Amino acid sequence: MKTLSKYDFNIQPKPVKILQFGNGNFLRGFTDWMVEKANEAGVFNGEIHVVQVHSKSGNDTMKDQDNLFHVIEQGLKNGELVQEYQLISCIDGITNVFEDYQNYLKLGENPDLRFIVSNTTEAGIVFNPNDTDAEAISQTFPGKLTALLYHRFQAFKGDESKGFVFLPCELIEHNGEALKSCINKYATLWKLPMAFSEWIDSSCTFCNTLVDRIVPGFPKDNIDKIQEKLGYEDKLAVMVEPYHFWAIEGGDSIRNEFALDIAGLNVKYVDDLTRFRTQKVRILNGGHTAMVPYAYLKGLRTVRESVENPETGSFLRTAIFEEIIPTLDMQEDELKAFANDVLERFANPFIVHELKSIALNCISKFKVRVLPSLLAYHEKKGVWPANLITAFAALLVFYKGEFNGEKIPVNDDPAVMKQFQEAWKLASSRETVNTLLKESSFWGEDLSQHNGLEEAVTNAVDELISA
Incomplete structure (x- = not known):
């Protein structure tokens, strides 16, 4: 040749x-x-x-x-x-x-x-x-x-x-x-x-x-x-x-x-990159991070199949268009166009993007990419966003390291993983969630102080575990 x-x-x-x-x-x-x-x-x-x-x-x-x-x-x-x-x-x-x-x-x-x-x-x-x-x-x-x-x-x-x-x-x-x-x-x-x-x-x-x-x-x-x-x-x-x-x-x-x-x-x-960086972090990266633990618990293993799956695909679209975008102070049509591009990119048939590779250091990623949208939505609407709450709950369950008898490939700082292991040994899911939400080293603050958040996350955890 x-x-x-x-x-x-x-x-x-x-x-x-x-x-x-x-x-x-x-x-x-x-x-x-x-x-x-x-x-x-x-x-x-x-x-x-x-x-x-x-x-x-x-x-x-x-x-x-x-x-x-x-x-x-x-x-x-x-x-x-x-x-x-x-x-x-x-x-x-x-x-x-x-x-x-x-x-x-x-x-x-x-x-x-x-x-x-x-x-x-x-x-x-x-x-x-x-x-x-x-x-x-x-x-x-x-x-x-x-x-x-x-x-x-x-x-x-x-x-x-x-x-x-x-x-x-x-x-x-x-x-x-x-x-x-x-x-x-x-x-x-x-x-x-x-x-x-x-x-x-x-x-x-x-x-x-x-x-x-x-x-x-x-x-x-x-x-x-x-x-x-x-x-x-x-x-x-x-x-x-x-x-x-x-x-x-x-x-x-x-x-x-x-x-x-x-x-x-x-x-x-x-003149200023801030809005473009925020858009990318909250929609593209935030969408990834919100979807991964939830889709993995549902038995999916790649980004493409997660987007194309009716249940997880709908979950992701609702999280992005109804819960993340409303928290961003930018042109709505531009945000929606960007979000549609993101979903199309996630569905690329030529790229095999495994969920477990994206799940690396998911706690620090959630803090930067998803948590700001979750808290901003509550501040703006007065209620907790259902899908982002479920994403948060799925993250906590994912970090248990085991689900329905199957080992989960958690990959994070050993100290973080140890704290999760200890928290999941507590007597009830409510105690586990309370302990984890209080851990300010994870989230930058004590999340248990937010009214109704602990209850919402606990209910979502129980629903995932009993499903």
Whole structure:
């Protein structure tokens, strides 16, 4: 089978405008795919140079394929089955920091560079105070980035037009601000000139962003059929769901340079990410967390079958549309559209998402994702939301570790699991619920103080156990 080569596709070179830190499945199936779409639509004219900051060996597969690969969209879109193939040709090259550090620094001398994109995992944006040698390769991504920025600052003699727009995709709140903070700390630690710090402040823009797309990665189960259809071997093919969303805090000033939405992509340029983050946490993540224990107790094992099952599917829809959405102070039509997208994503026939994998650390997830909706509903309506109460009860029963003679795969902090085991040894379900609701280390407060909550949860627990 043929090897991918740019000679076969008449690919015209473009200026390298983006430096991308990270080359994992997510960035290739999200950012690289978007840039390819924007280039095709004529709203962007640029390529990406990839930087490897963690691996100490280069990506030979990427080089062997002439920096080409395919993104395969598989799933549901507006109720229709989608299976589309997109060749990604916007990668100019790849540099490994450890293999050639000086060449890495010289990347900063490119006058066309404008954007920095990164996804170095949630633990990637960190500052290490022991990273004291400015001449050595830093141990962290922000340290390596600071070295490149200082090299650029020197190369262009502090030219204010040569600053960057930073678009970190790491899944932490205020990711842009966190990255800037780390860079400033390295500038101080390394005693870099004050003029450099002033250049960072005045010439660089650090955007907080929120990304959303499920990227299962390499489609190993059906890669032979995919390659047969493509006519090429592709060891870097990436499977993605059709849904994608990128919110970029920065408004029109960023959109004027990087107008991905004009290419038909689901990208929002906003002044404040808060409502989009809340929407995602409460509806998408909250829906997941509310559904999992309940569906598992009903004998279901995957997200898709839980959504398609008449009982659990109805349970989830009612929880989202009648109990979660009414607690959110946002445009109702936007919330409902987002919720419908979520349900369609949950029903993706190409993704096998096991409930037990989502159930990891479910107590802390429930506290952040579901509990705020449950409490807000009661505050607003004066009654407890029936399905979210049932979801809460199912969570407590799930953490018993056994249901109807079957062992449940609870996976959480050992101390949390031990507290649940002890609580379930008490004489009655009411005592168990009372003990667990009082545990403020779980919920951030003593939930037994909320009028009627203990009774509502106890009744729901009894109903689940006796069913």
